[in-house]
Amino acid sequence: MLKIGNIILDIPFFQASLSGYSDYAMRVIARDFGAPLTFAGVMLAKSVVHPRVFNGSSFKPGDDEHPIGAQLLGEDPEIMAKAAKVVWKAGYDLIDLNFACPAPKVLRRKRGGFLLNHPDKVMEIYNAVRESVDCPVTMKLRTGFENKSYDNFWDIASRAAAGKVDALIVHPRSVWQRFTGSADWQFLSEVKKRFPHTIIFGSGDLFSVDVIKTNIKNTGVDGAVIARGAIGNPWIFSQLRKGNDFLPPALDEQGRVILKHFNLLCKLYGDEKAVTHFRKFAICYCKLHPLRRKAQKAIFAAKTADEFLAVVKQWYSL
Ligand SMILES: Cc1cc2nc3c(=O)[nH]c(=O)nc-3n(C[C@H](O)[C@H](O)[C@H](O)COP(=O)(O)O)c2cc1C
Numbered sequence: 467m468l469k470i471g472n473i474i475l476d477i478p479f480f481q482a483s484l485s486g487y488s489d490y491a492m493r494v495i496a497r498d499f500g501a502p503l504t505f506a507g508v509m510l511a512k513s514v515v516h517p518r519v520f521n522g523s524s525f526k527p528g529d530d531e532h533p534i535g536a537q538l539l540g541e542d543p544e545i546m547a548k549a550a551k552v553v554w555k556a557g558y559d560l561i562d563l564n565f566a567c568p569a570p571k572v573l574r575r576k577r578g579g580f581l582l583n584h585p586d587k588v589m590e591i592y593n594a595v596r597e598s599v600d601c602p603v604t605m606k607l608r609t610g611f612e613n614k615s616y617d618n619f620w621d622i623a624s625r626a627a628a629g630k631v632d633a634l635i636v637h638p639r640s641v642w643q644r645f646t647g648s649a650d651w652q653f654l655s656e657v658k659k660r661f662p663h664t665i666i667f668g669s670g671d672l673f674s675v676d677v678i679k680t681n682i683k684n685t686g687v688d689g690a691v692i693a694r695g696a697i698g699n700p701w702i703f704s705q706l707r708k709g710n711d712f713l714p715p716a717l718d719e720q721g722r723v724i725l726k727h728f729n730l731l732c733k734l735y736g737d738e739k740a741v742t743h744f745r746k747f748a749i750c751y752c753k754l755h756p757l758r759r760k761a762q763k764a765i766f767a768a769k770t771a772d773e774f775l776a777v778v779k780q781w782y783s784l
Pocket residue numbers: 482483484485486487507508537564566567606637669670671672673691692693694695
């Protein structure tokens with residue numbers, strides 16, 4: 467059991483913020499399989515504070531998905547604080563501040579990972595958000611902006627720990643690295659050693675239960691965040707609950723989950739958009755299919771919801 471502020475996790479894992487992926491549909495499926503906490507994709511604070519944008523969007527959490535975290539992106543402490551209040555009032559249980567995003571357009575606007583080179587600004591944002599809400603506040607960090615330059619990380623982490631941040635979520639790659647190379651889990655050992663009283667979650671290259679458990683054991687971090695490893699593979703959460711990797715789920719079980727995911731997308735976006743939106747998930751779901759490429763090709767060829775249903779029934783023996 468692990469606590470992030472007042473949120474109790476019965477297993478020390480949760481589903482990451484994944485923009486473009488972790489919408490209501492993905493979150494429901496992750497929760498079905500045992501994720502004790504899920505996150506919506508990152509939200510731009512500047513958009514969240516506009517009631518018309520917030521209310522008209524898919525930002526709002528469902529009543530059936532608590533606890534749920536909101537992640538905010540922005541560079542202005544006042545707007546971040548206002549946005550935090552909006553999402554908290556809308557029902558989010560936890561607020562994570564994104565100081566990690568490496569996307570060029572985000573960096574150009576001095577947000578996300580850019581702020582790792584500006585610890586004072588990070589702390590201004592954190593303090594403003596902290597004051598505006600009465601729920602746990604966490605930070606998502608990378609190791610630094612440039613490769614192997616860790617000073618700002620340590621500065622931010624120690625000030626955040628002193629400011630009682632509820633958890634640090636650390637993806638041990640630099641912003642420069644984006645997704646290249648491998649996540650440096652050794653770095654996370656050092657983080658936990660230096661901040662034994664702060665809850666530390668590790669993120670990066672977590673695709674199997676064995677690797678996740680070994681990384682936690684070797685580094686002493688409190689928990690791990692499942693990101694790409696959960697896309698098209700919600701079974702990872704039930705495996706984490708059971709504690710071991712297992713044989714791929716039976717084909718018909720895979721098919722039923724795909725159909726549930728697809729039906730949720732249809733409700734969110736309408737049938738037509740759901741067919742194309744599902745394709746990026748299909749790439750991952752199909753990795754578990756014995757005829758991966760052929761199954762994926764067949765799903766990609768479906769143009770309507772009816773065709774999609776027929777293809778899934780055919781390829782997954784339903
Ligand atoms: C498609 C995609 C979307 C992501 N969106 C977010 C996001 O909105 N906020 C965030 O903090 N990290 C985001 N990440 C980073 C992940 O949360 C995670 O830290 C990273 O993928 C490393 O973990 P992994 O190697 O296990 O996937 C995203 C990653 C991917 C691949």
